[in-house]
Amino acid sequence: MAVSVKSLKVYYQTLRGQVxxxxxxxxxxxxxxxxxMAGESGCGKSTFSxxxxxxxxxxxxxxxQVELDGETLPLSDFKKMNRFRYTKVSIIPQYAMNALNPTxxxxxxxxxxxxxxxxxxxxxxxxxxxxLKLVNLDRSVMKMYPFELSGGMRQRTVMVIATLLNPSxxxxxxxxxALDVSTQKAVAKxxxxxxxxxxxKSVVFVTHDISILYQIADSILIMYAGKIVEIASTESITRExxxxxxxxxxxxxxxxGVKYTDRRLAGIKGRPPSLLNPLPGCRFKxxxxxxxxxxxxxxxxxxxxxxxxxxxxxxxRVDG
Amino acid sequence: xxxxxxxxxxxxxxxxxxxxLTAVEGVTFKLEHGKVISLIGESxxxxxxxxxxxxxxxxxxxxxIMLDGKDIAALKGRALKNYYKSxxxxxxxxxxxxxxxxxxxxxxxxxxxxxxxxxxSRNWREKVNSSLxxxxxxxxxxxxxxxxxxxxxxxxxxxxxxxxxxxxxILIADEIISMLDASTRVDVLNLLIELKDRGLSILFIxxxxxxxxxxxxxxxxxxxxxxxxxxxxxxxxxxxxxxxxRMLLTSVPRLDKKWGESEAEFAETxxxxxxxxxxxxxxxDRCPFGDERCKxxxxxxxxxxxxxxxxxx
Numbered sequence: 001m002a003v004s005v006k007s008l009k010v011y012y013q014t015l016r017g018q019v020x021x022x023x024x025x026x027x028x029x030x031x032x033x034x035x036x037m038a039g040e041s042g043c044g045k046s047t048f049s050x051x052x053x054x055x056x057x058x059x060x061x062x063x064x065q066v067e068l069d070g071e072t073l074p075l076s077d078f079k080k081m082n083r084f085r086y087t088k089v090s091i092i093p094q095y096a097m098n099a100l101n102p103t104x105x106x107x108x109x110x111x112x113x114x115x116x117x118x119x120x121x122x123x124x125x126x127x128x129x130x131x132l133k134l135v136n137l138d139r140s141v142m143k144m145y146p147f148e149l150s151g152g153m154r155q156r157t158v159m160v161i162a163t164l165l166n167p168s169x170x171x172x173x174x175x176x177x178a179l180d181v182s183t184q185k186a187v188a189k190x191x192x193x194x195x196x197x198x199x200x201k202s203v204v205f206v207t208h209d210i211s212i213l214y215q216i217a218d219s220i221l222i223m224y225a226g227k228i229v230e231i232a233s234t235e236s237i238t239r240e241x242x243x244x245x246x247x248x249x250x251x252x253x254x255x256x257g258v259k260y261t262d263r264r265l266a267g268i269k270g271r272p273p274s275l276l277n278p279l280p281g282c283r284f285k286x287x288x289x290x291x292x293x294x295x296x297x298x299x300x301x302x303x304x305x306x307x308x309x310x311x312x313x314x315x316x317r318v319d320g
Numbered sequence: 321x322x323x324x325x326x327x328x329x330x331x332x333x334x335x336x337x338x339x340x341l342t343a344v345e346g347v348t349f350k351l352e353h354g355k356v357i358s359l360i361g362e363s364x365x366x367x368x369x370x371x372x373x374x375x376x377x378x379x380x381x382x383x384x385i386m387l388d389g390k391d392i393a394a395l396k397g398r399a400l401k402n403y404y405k406s407x408x409x410x411x412x413x414x415x416x417x418x419x420x421x422x423x424x425x426x427x428x429x430x431x432x433x434x435x436x437x438x439x440x441s442r443n444w445r446e447k448v449n450s451s452l453x454x455x456x457x458x459x460x461x462x463x464x465x466x467x468x469x470x471x472x473x474x475x476x477x478x479x480x481x482x483x484x485x486x487x488x489x490i491l492i493a494d495e496i497i498s499m500l501d502a503s504t505r506v507d508v509l510n511l512l513i514e515l516k517d518r519g520l521s522i523l524f525i526x527x528x529x530x531x532x533x534x535x536x537x538x539x540x541x542x543x544x545x546x547x548x549x550x551x552x553x554x555x556x557x558x559x560x561x562x563x564x565x566r567m568l569l570t571s572v573p574r575l576d577k578k579w580g581e582s583e584a585e586f587a588e589t590x591x592x593x594x595x596x597x598x599x600x601x602x603x604x605d606r607c608p609f610g611d612e613r614c615k616x617x618x619x620x621x622x623x624x625x626x627x628x629x630x631x632x633x
Contacts, residue, residue, distance in 0.1 A: 040501040041472075151363075180362035180527055181571040185579060208501060211573040238575055252506045254534040256557065256572055260513050265534070267510075268503035271471050 001067075002202045003029040003169050008064035010044075010051045019275045021047040023226040024064070026301070029169070034195055034203040036217030036234070038210050038249075042272055044226040045206045046094060049171040051075065053091045069168050086117060090167035090200075094174045097154040100146040106157055107142030113161065124164060131160045131199075135190055152183050159190065163199050170200040174207055188216050211253060214238050219307070222246050225272045225283040228301055232308040242310040245284045282313070290314055322351040322374060322407070322490055322521070327383035329369050329545075343369045345545045346383070348619070351490065356512070356522045358532035358553070360568075361542035367525045369545075371492045374523065375409045376400070387490075405435070408483035409492040413499055414475035418467035424475065425463050427482050435486065447485065455481045455511055473504030477511065484515075491515070494525045509535060529572050533557055541565050544602045547619060551626035561628040564603045601631065 006026050012019040021044040029035050037045050047059065052073065055061055061076040068088055074080040093099050101109050110128070111121040121128070132139055135156040146154055155175065163170060172191060176184040194200050205217060213220050214234055221231045222245065230243040241247045248268045258265070270287040273279065281296040282288070288295070294313040301311045327347045333339040344366040351357050359367045372378045374385055376392060384391050387403065395403050411417065418424055428448050436444060449459045455477040462474055470478070476496055483491055493512065497505040512535060516522055526532050532539055533553060540550040541564065549562040560566045570580070601607070601614040609632055617629040 040503060181529065181568055181573075182362065184573070185571040188573075189579070209573065210502075211575050214575050215573050215579050249502055250575065252502050253575065254506075254509070254530045255574055255576070256530045256533050256569065258530070258534055259553075260510070260534055264510065265506045267506035 001028040002031040002033075002069060004067045006065050006067070008048075008051075008066060009062040010047055010055065011060050011062050012047075013058045013060050014276070017276050018060070018062075020226050020278060021059075021275055022051065023275075025223075025226075025228055026064075027221060027228065027231055029202045029204065031201050032195065033218045034192070034205055034216055036210075036213030036220040037204055037206045037223060038208060038213055038220060039223035040208065040272060042225075042275075043223040044275075045223050046173055048223075049091060049173045049204060049206050052089055052169070052171060053085060054078075054081075086113070086167065087165045088167055089169045089171070090162045090165070091171040091173065092159055092162045092175050095178070096158040096175055097151040097178075099158050100154060102146050105143055105145055106149075110142070110161060110164070114164075117165070119165075128160070128164065131164065134193065134197075135160055152179070152187075155179075155187065156190070159187075159194075163194055166199055168201045170194075170203045172203060172205045175205075176212055177207060177209070184212065185215075188212055192216050210238070210250060211255075222249070225278065226275055227283055228309075228311060229284065230308075230310045230312075231301075232310075236305070236308050242304065242308065242315050243284075243312045244288050244290050244314070248289075282311070321353055321388055322523075323386045323389075324349055324370070324374075325384045325386065327370070327373065327385060328381050329366070329373060329378070330381045343545050344373070347542075347545075347547055349540050349547070349550060351521050351523055353489070353521055354516060354519045355538060356516050356524055356536040358536035358539045359523060359525045359542060360527065360529060360532045360539055362527060362568075364544070365542040366545035367527075367542050368494055370542075371409065371494045371523060371525050374490075375407065375492055376403070377409075401435075405486050406488055407490045407492070408486055408488045409494060410476070410479045410483060410496050412495040414472050414479060414496075415467070415499075417479060418475065420467055422466075424465055424467045424470055424478060427478065428485065431482060431485055448481075451481045451484045452478075454484060454515075456507065457481065471504060472500045473507055476500065476508055480508075480511065480515075488520070490521045490523070492523045492525070495527070497531065498526070498528065529557075529568055541568070546602055546617070547627075547629065548603065549626075549628040549630070550619075552624075555623065555626040559623075559626070561622055561626075562603070562630040563607050563609055565628075567606075601629070 008025045010022040039045050055075050066073045114121050176187050217234050219233050220237045222229050224245050230246050252267055282299050285291045285295040299311045299313045301309050302316050303309050329344040331341040333341050361367045373380050452459045457477055497508050536553050539553050539556050541548045543564050548564045601617050604610045604614050613631045619627045619629050621627050
């Protein structure tokens with residue numbers, strides 16, 4: 001396993017207590033795998049990806065660990081993490097187009113970034129050219145300031161910078177959410193090409209849009225209120241979703257070709273629970289159409305087939 | 321009924337406004353009573369500019385916007401106030417619409433002070449309650465709350481309720497669900513359909529084709545400020561003529577079909593001379609089929625209720 005996350009708990013420390021944003025999350029990512037992570041806002045998906053790169057207050061590492069290529073990441077140690085950041089684990093942040101330093105030319109920014117890792121830009125110059133070409137950017141962007149580039153060009157620049165040192169794990173946080181359909185498709189395909197060309201080993205693609213995951217991800221993980229509710233291969237989760245939340249989420253998506261006169265879509269009633277002292281048991285129970293007594297106990301993430309895990313008492317009973 | 325006739329908007333840009341940016345160019349369409357029209361386009365296509373012009377938040381450079389046959393450009397004072405009694409807008413970001421230090425229902429008080437000053441408190445409360453119920457909100461759940469205590473979907477529905485307080489005929493909905501989660505956006509979408517069934521006309525501005533298809537009777541596809549294709553929703557989606565519409569349709573991520581094996585293709589082309597673009601179709605530099613015929617684009621009917629500017633139809 002290239003990446004293995006074991007009972008990771010990342011909480012936010014607030015005056016009123018701890019917000020359990022990522023609570024007891026365990027999963028593996030294989031080498032060469034694109035794992036899609038989906039969920040509503042506030043489900044902990046961005047907290048997860050940010051915590052692997054920069055875990056700073058009010059975020060708090062409460063328990064569990066993350067292993068990357070056999071090494072345990074020193075998540076809460078700012079200095080020790082420096083050895084891993086950018087070289088081993090890298091992130092394309094949300095709103096990547098605004099992630100560039102506005103006072104530096106792109107080239108100078110990259111040079112400084114590499115110096116901070118003890119490398120010189122001259123050594124990677126050739127590779128940099130190749131990568132820029134891959135994302136359809138001209139070398140002249142190196143001499144430009146970020147404001148001279150369009151949003152899409154800045155986003156691609158950040159993609160090149162984030163993957164320049166061939167990180168083992170790339171975290172892509174909502175990188176397609178603010179884009180038009182045509183650009184969205186191009187950026188998503190780019191990421192697949194990065195993986196196919198071995199520029200990155202494993203990718204975690206965080207988004208709220210399941211249909212884009214269906215296009216590019218090998219497997220999909222659904223989060224709800226800080227917990228994993230279901231993980232499975234892309235095919236099996238889209239064809240046979242098992243958790244009631246996943247089912248509702250998928251059925252609430254409008255598709256081209258569905259009109260309100262043919263089929264009225266239904267949303268999910270209610271709101272996600274507060275993660276400050278959440279009720280015990282399944283966190284989806286308040287909104288779940290099929291809840292029963294057992295749901296007051298926390299459901300374990302059970303393997304129901306080779307590539308399918310789900311955390312729902314209904315499913316455990318059927319198979320057990 | 322709102323009618324746009326050859327509407328153009330040119331923004332002045334750069335130092336001293338020397339540069340010009342044509343955001344909307346020669347757009348003509350009608351929003352009929354009790355219908356939903358989707359205005360679909362990428363960012364920069366001018367779709368929001370059109371919404372803002374109808375709301376009179378910005379002026380038009382040329383062309384006319386008519387409400388029930390009257391030009392709205394000259395409206396001032398009392399007439400303008402009356403105009404806003406029939407046309408209202410709801411925008412993309414419900415979180416930044418509210419002032420976080422006041423309670424969310426303050427938006428209703430402002431309407432009351434402006435328009436219903438003489439109404440008795442009790443009647444006003446009833447009016448607010450019935451308006452909230454019509455957008456599917458329980459008054460006790462949302463009144464007297466601060467914005468941070470409500471969800472995005474609730475905030476967005478409050479804004480629609482405010483527009484309904486005015487008993488409007490026309491609602492300009494500018495990307496109103498793009499910031500909401502999948503589970504709540506459907507509720508807002510279905511609400512719009514219910515309102516339409518009760519006779520409201522809605523201009524639904526979106527970049528999401530599947531939402532546009534789900535809700536609308538009529539679609540207008542915009543590209544760089546001009547209409548590329550428009551018509552009856554089913555005709556346009558099942559028989560798209562313009563290469564731009566086709567490209568958009570194949571780019572939509574779907575759950576039942578994967579994208580083709582085509583290479584990643586980026587929208588921006590490195591260089592394309594201004595003059596060439598000026599005389600050619602606006603989509604010429606991205607279009608895989610462009611040739612000599614792609615000049616002098618005019619909107620022509622290809623079948624009943626289906627128009628396109630593509631010359632190669």
